[in-house]
Amino acid sequence: MFAYCKPTGNVQSDRVANYTMTVDLDHEHKTAFGMSQIVWHNPSPNPVSDLKFYMYLNAFKNMKSTWLKPTGGVVFDNPIARRGDDEWGHITIDSIGIANGEELTTKMYYVQDDGNIDDETVLYIPLDQAVQPGDSLVLNLTFTSKLPKTIARSGYGGNNFHLFVHWYPKLGVYEQDLEGNWDWNCIQFQQRTEFYGDFGNYDMTIRCDQSFTVGASGCMIEEGTIDREGETFKMTRYLAEDVIDFAWCVSPELEEYLDQWEDVDIRLLVGPDHCHMADRYMRAIKHSLQYFNDHLGKYPYPGITLMDPPFHSLRNGFMEYPTFATAGTVYRMPTWFRGSESLAIHEFAHQFFMGVLASNEKAEPWLDEGFVTYYEDRIMESLFPPDESQVSFLGFKYGNTALSRNEYARMNHEQINTAIARPGWEIRGDFKGIVYSKTATMLKTMEHYLGQEKMDEMMKRYFTNHKFTHPRRADFESLAVDYINQHVNAPLSSSLITFLTDCLDSSKTIDYQVTRVDGKTAQLKKVGELFLPVDIAITFADNTTSKVRWEKNTTTKELSFNKEIQSIHIDPESHCFIDLNMNNNSYKKEPTFFKRYLLKGISWTQHLFQSTTFLI
Amino acid sequence: MDPAFISINNILDMMSALVKGFKQVLIHKNIIVYLFLIQLIFAGIVGSVIQKDLQMHLGQTIAGQVFESDFNYSVFMDMMRSIPDAFAISGKVFVIVFVINFILAIFLHAGCIQTLLHKQKQSMASFMSSAAKLFFPFLFFALFFLILFLIITGILFGPLAANSLPFVEWLESDRLFFYVLYVCLFIYFLLLSFITNWSINSRIHCARSQVSWWQSLKAGGLQTKKNYRALTAYFLLFSSLAFLGIWVNIKLDNLDTLVLTFILSLLILLGKIIIRLWNYSTLAVCSNAINKTV
Numbered sequence: 047m048f049a050y051c052k053p054t055g056n057v058q059s060d061r062v063a064n065y066t067m068t069v070d071l072d073h074e075h076k077t078a079f080g081m082s083q084i085v086w087h088n089p090s091p092n093p094v095s096d097l098k099f100y101m102y103l104n105a106f107k108n109m110k111s112t113w114l115k116p117t118g119g120v121v122f123d124n125p126i127a128r129r130g131d132d133e134w135g136h137i138t139i140d141s142i143g144i145a146n147g148e149e150l151t152t153k154m155y156y157v158q159d160d161g162n163i164d165d166e167t168v169l170y171i172p173l174d175q176a177v178q179p180g181d182s183l184v185l186n187l188t189f190t191s192k193l194p195k196t197i198a199r200s201g202y203g204g205n206n207f208h209l210f211v212h213w214y215p216k217l218g219v220y221e222q223d224l225e226g227n228w229d230w231n232c233i234q235f236q237q238r239t240e241f242y243g244d245f246g247n248y249d250m251t252i253r254c255d256q257s258f259t260v261g262a263s264g265c266m267i268e269e270g271t272i273d274r275e276g277e278t279f280k281m282t283r284y285l286a287e288d289v290i291d292f293a294w295c296v297s298p299e300l301e302e303y304l305d306q307w308e309d310v311d312i313r314l315l316v317g318p319d320h321c322h323m324a325d326r327y328m329r330a331i332k333h334s335l336q337y338f339n340d341h342l343g344k345y346p347y348p349g350i351t352l353m354d355p356p357f358h359s360l361r362n363g364f365m366e367y368p369t370f371a372t373a374g375t376v377y378r379m380p381t382w383f384r385g386s387e388s389l390a391i392h393e394f395a396h397q398f399f400m401g402v403l404a405s406n407e408k409a410e411p412w413l414d415e416g417f418v419t420y421y422e423d424r425i426m427e428s429l430f431p432p433d434e435s436q437v438s439f440l441g442f443k444y445g446n447t448a449l450s451r452n453e454y455a456r457m458n459h460e461q462i463n464t465a466i467a468r469p470g471w472e473i474r475g476d477f478k479g480i481v482y483s484k485t486a487t488m489l490k491t492m493e494h495y496l497g498q499e500k501m502d503e504m505m506k507r508y509f510t511n512h513k514f515t516h517p518r519r520a521d522f523e524s525l526a527v528d529y530i531n532q533h534v535n536a537p538l539s540s541s542l543i544t545f546l547t548d549c550l551d552s553s554k555t556i557d558y559q560v561t562r563v564d565g566k567t568a569q570l571k572k573v574g575e576l577f578l579p580v581d582i583a584i585t586f587a588d589n590t591t592s593k594v595r596w597e598k599n600t601t602t603k604e605l606s607f608n609k610e611i612q613s614i615h616i617d618p619e620s621h622c623f624i625d626l627n628m629n630n631n632s633y634k635k636e637p638t639f640f641k642r643y644l645l646k647g648i649s650w651t652q653h654l655f656q657s658t659t660f661l662i
Numbered sequence: 663m664d665p666a667f668i669s670i671n672n673i674l675d676m677m678s679a680l681v682k683g684f685k686q687v688l689i690h691k692n693i694i695v696y697l698f699l700i701q702l703i704f705a706g707i708v709g710s711v712i713q714k715d716l717q718m719h720l721g722q723t724i725a726g727q728v729f730e731s732d733f734n735y736s737v738f739m740d741m742m743r744s745i746p747d748a749f750a751i752s753g754k755v756f757v758i759v760f761v762i763n764f765i766l767a768i769f770l771h772a773g774c775i776q777t778l779l780h781k782q783k784q785s786m787a788s789f790m791s792s793a794a795k796l797f798f799p800f801l802f803f804a805l806f807f808l809i810l811f812l813i814i815t816g817i818l819f820g821p822l823a824a825n826s827l828p829f830v831e832w833l834e835s836d837r838l839f840f841y842v843l844y845v846c847l848f849i850y851f852l853l854l855s856f857i858t859n860w861s862i863n864s865r866i867h868c869a870r871s872q873v874s875w876w877q878s879l880k881a882g883g884l885q886t887k888k889n890y891r892a893l894t895a896y897f898l899l900f901s902s903l904a905f906l907g908i909w910v911n912i913k914l915d916n917l918d919t920l921v922l923t924f925i926l927s928l929l930i931l932l933g934k935i936i937i938r939l940w941n942y943s944t945l946a947v948c949s950n951a952i953n954k955t956v
């Protein structure tokens with residue numbers, strides 16, 4: 047009997063790190079007491095004689111942590127520095143040892159790469175006896191996780207809302223670095239970094255107050271009560287297979303909505319204030335499941351939980367965890383604003399980029415946030431009319447891709463480094479503009495040149511080849527280069543490949559411009575060092591048309607004809623979507639009169655005058 | 663009218679005041695035209711400057727053609743990024759026209775109120791002389807009530823806006839926050855009703871009795887207090903009609919028929935002007951002001 051979704055039992059990943067945990071939540075003290083058994087398989091050809099654990103909850107222990115120090119005490123506009131002792135969070139391992147073997151509790155200590163000795167987000171444990179290649183290590187540990195009053199995502203909010211993220215002692219990833227050396231990849235928690243973990247199974251038993259609804263990664267495989275010291279507690283057991291992490295929440299307010307898409311169970315947890323959003327969220331998730339199925343790959347898990355926190359705990363929203371995503375909205379969110387759907391789809395899309403294609407989000411954030419934004423935009427524009435997929439109010443409207451392009455174009459490309467392919471901690475300036483919006487706009491531009499069908503085929507190949515692994519830049523880049531070389535004719539193929547590398551490694555831009563039209567001649571210019579070939583459409587005074595191709599990477603182009611030019615348009619179909627300013631791509635002899643704005647300007651100004659003089 | 667309750671007789675009285683008030687507006691329908699035309703001229707200036715700005719920046723581009731066929735976010739944002747002061751001229755003209763219109767509206771409404779107190783149609787010359795005579799007292803009223811309006815708005819919504827997030831967190835519910843907002847809006851409605859009626863009554867008193875501004879303000883306040891239930895009912899009626907006009911205008915804005923939408927929008931505006939004048943004359947009937955003026 048499965049309370050919510052049925053684990054498939056299929057082994058889809060290499061299941062390197064597996065956790066069986068039981069936690070007791072003391073909600074009065076915002077603390078979880080956990081027992082954990084970790085089974086870790088050494089995936090390397092070397093004996094491993096140490097362990098590294100993520101202890102990220104310690105980032106919220108005080109202002110001295112590497113994560114909090116640079117914030118100056120303000121996170122998401124929220125002053126957090128002056129708080130009571132009981133409002134900070136921490137995690138400790140109370141005891142740890144190898145099953146039937148070495149006791150490790152006294153040997154562990156925190157390590158820091160950045161020299162900040164007050165940072166306790168990475169724990170190091172040397173082993174007396176190394177774990178041999180292919181062997182397994184079984185660790186038994188007890189730990190205490192005290193949640194902070196929410197600073198960012200993990201924490202407690204009002205009315206006993208708790209979200210447990212980065213909350214348990216979690217092993218780093220033992221892998222080869224770019225030079226081929228095997229070691230633990232387990233970096234300190236720092237700004238603009240989030241998840242990186244090994245695949246495995248999580249068998250999780252949560253015991254908490256009976257009034258709470260529990261939401262979590264995986265399938266709820268058992269639900270009941272447990273009596274302890276004369277008190278009855280709720281007991282739920284979750285099994286999440288082939289995931290890289292496990293997150294969970296409890297709240298007395300959340301209401302449950304269940305639905306299905308094919309064989310995937312969808313569970314919505316929404317507070318009563320936001321129950322009006324349940325249909326909108328459900329529609330968004332079902333549509334996303336279908337869209338990914340058609341254009342990338344099938345969602346490989348038996349269930350997905352989307353949790354919309356109550357508004358008082360909004361700081362816990364807007365994040366992705368394996369098979370568990372959090373959204374956020376406000377009471378009576380108007381239907382003309384689709385930001386809530388867009389964010390829910392964004393967090394859901396992370397199931398593919400971060401969840402299944404488990405790239406290192408810390409070192410290569412573009413591989414998940416950028417790809418996610420690209421798919422978020424596509425999904426939203428297939429769910430709503432493309433030019434109003436985000437907002438449509440009183441004639442003002444915009445769609446997702448236009449928004450992403452604007453977020454990219456508005457950056458100061460001359461002043462900041464906008465190269466995409468960099469670790470999160472190295473990126474200064476507009477992180478969202480660079481990692482999310484530039485990547486999405488770059489991919490959209492590539493889609494325009496390849497055509498959606500080929501783009502989908504390339505991305506499907508990426509998904510199929512690398513699912514349940516940790517793909518890196520080279521994996522995507524080599525696959526894209528191969529695909530483009532096989533399916534696109536020269537010289538476009540080499541332009542596209544250069545374009546991809548230029549976007550990843552440089553701040554290069556492109557802006558096509560019509561600089562002068564003089565009767566039968568036209569002078570065109572390309573500003574910026576990026577290049578993609580474009581068509582040029584010309585209409586003549588006698589209403590005949592012509593098309594010319596800007597094929598070579600030159601900065602200017604002169605055109606002359608034997609007829610008077612009526613209009614000229616560089617890239618009329620906006621293939622080069624990354625063009626910084628598309629308004630200067632054209633010239634038209636007959637000026638537009640703008641009757642629409644004249645008439646609307648008159649009528650709305652009159653209404654405004656009439657309304658604002660109501661007291662006189 | 664007894665402020666304590668509204669009886670059937672009161673309702674009949676109110677209905678008859680509305681009918682009398684409307685007939686009074688019909689007698690003086692020429693002032694509707696004055697108000698409408700003046701606003702149209704000012705709005706025309708603003709509209710044409712916006713149009714000129716767009717022509718200057720996008721006129722000879724295909725992006726402009728796209729923007730003209732429907733609002734386009736990319737065209738708009740590319741323009742605002744490449745020409746940050748694209749609407750600098752429109753903005754300045756709008757502010758100037760707004761201020762002139764505001765002052766002129768005081769002048770015109772002074773003429774309107776004085777004219778509406780007469781049972782017979784008034785000439786343009788008499789309209790202008792009344793407006794000129796009452797302009798300064800009415801300017802005083804306008805500024806006084808504007809300040810009052812800002813204070814009320816600030817007190818009711820200022821703290822709510824400044825502390826909205828901590829307040830929602832304290833309430834532990836955004837639904838409750840909205841309920842608090844609805845209560846504030848209801849109180850706001852009652853206060854706005856009071857100051858709007860007070861403003862009209864003071865001006866009617868001033869136009870009729872031509873005593874000092876202060877005396878008219880006091881008399882208007884007393885009159886409003888005395889009749890506050892009926893006057894609130896009138897405010898509800900007239901403001902609902904005005905909001906209905908705005909709502910229809912928004913709905914019309916979505917239509918593709920540009921010229922037809924424009925004409926209908928102007929008709930709605932005409933309706934809103936009639937509603938405003940109807941409000942004045944109904945309150946004048948209520949305060950027995952009509953005909954008592956020489």
Ligand SMILES: [Zn+2]
Binds near residue numbers: 392393396415418
């Ligand atoms: Zn994201």
